[in-house]
Amino acid sequence: MxxxxxxxxxxxxxxxxxxxxxxxxxxxxxxxxxxxxxxxxxxxxxxxxxxxxxxxxxxxxxxxxxxxxxxxxxxxxxxxxxxxFADLRPEPAVIAAAAEARRAGVKVAVLSNSVGLAPWNLYDGYELEDLYDAVVLSEEHGMRKPEPEIYELVLEQLGLRGEECVYVDDTAAYLPAAAELGFATLHAVDPPRTVATLSGLLGLARPGEDPERVTV
Structure with missing residues (x-):
């Protein structure tokens, strides 16, 4: 790590x-x-x-x-x-990497611009409250990415500084605000490469070839 x-x-x-x-x-x-x-x-x-x-x-x-x-x-x-979003499914490789990070002592959070929780709940079945150390859904706090305050909120819930964390998002526009707070940032465009890069950064496994661009 x-x-x-x-x-x-x-x-x-x-x-x-x-x-x-x-x-x-x-x-x-x-x-x-x-x-x-x-x-x-x-x-x-x-x-x-x-x-x-x-x-x-x-x-x-x-x-x-x-x-x-x-x-x-x-x-x-x-x-x-x-x-x-009926065709969305869990991404097992990234979910497994998050679980492995927690086993290694890394605090893991979810930060999501939410899409409403009813009548359809995007998060059903993912056991977020049980599998992650903090869960920040935008609608519950009246703010959204890329506002700095929502990244600060997740840091507060984790009890960490930005410089101690990696932030992963598939929307590139949401990365600069995290970087301004000191996060290492990773643009997720392909699950195997996302996992390979995280594995290298967090010491979870041998990094894969052709990792995604990461800024630290």
Whole structure:
């Protein structure tokens, strides 16, 4: 283990789960939408961005988001969030690496921009409260990544400084704010390489070849 590293903070969707993009593409196919409709309609659209940010802060319910996003996309709103991410599955290699880190004495946290907990709960079945030392879901605290305060909150819950932690996220835009607080940052784009890089940093196993770029 790199001597000063005592904590590991993991994003949830796309890190502890399978990647988000294939799930979104599968949703579009099921709904008969043109490829890219979800991204364009919700995440490159000013109103869609506003809705999602409100959802992540907990000022909009998932049901309200479903209704508004359904209108933007021109599709039925019923359990829309659950339909969008129906194909997401646990990412066993990263989950196993997190468990191994804890066994090695590393504190492990989950930091997630949440998508509402009802009627569909993205986190069901992952045993977050039992398997991790801290869990910070944005909607429960009225803040979201990349606001510095939410990274500071997870550090407070772990009882560690940024310089003692690694932060892993599949969204590159959420890494600089963590780096400003001293975190080593890892952009997760491929689970085997994510695990290989973490293994090298935390001394969990022999590092794999072609590790992902990491800044310490």
């Amino acid at each position: 790199t001597a000063h590293l005592k904590g590991l903070v993991l994003d949830f969707g796309g890190v502890l789960t399978t990647p988000l993009l294939p799930a979104a593409l599968a949703f579009e196919q099921r709904e008969g939408l043109a490829e890219g409709t979800l991204l364009t309609g919700l995440y490159l659209n000013e109103e869609g961005i506003r809705l999602t940010e409100r959802l992540e802060r907990g000022t909009l319910t998932q049901i309200e988001w479903n209704e508004a996003a359904g209108r933007l996309l021109g599709i039925a709103p019923d359990n829309l969030m659950g339909r969008v």
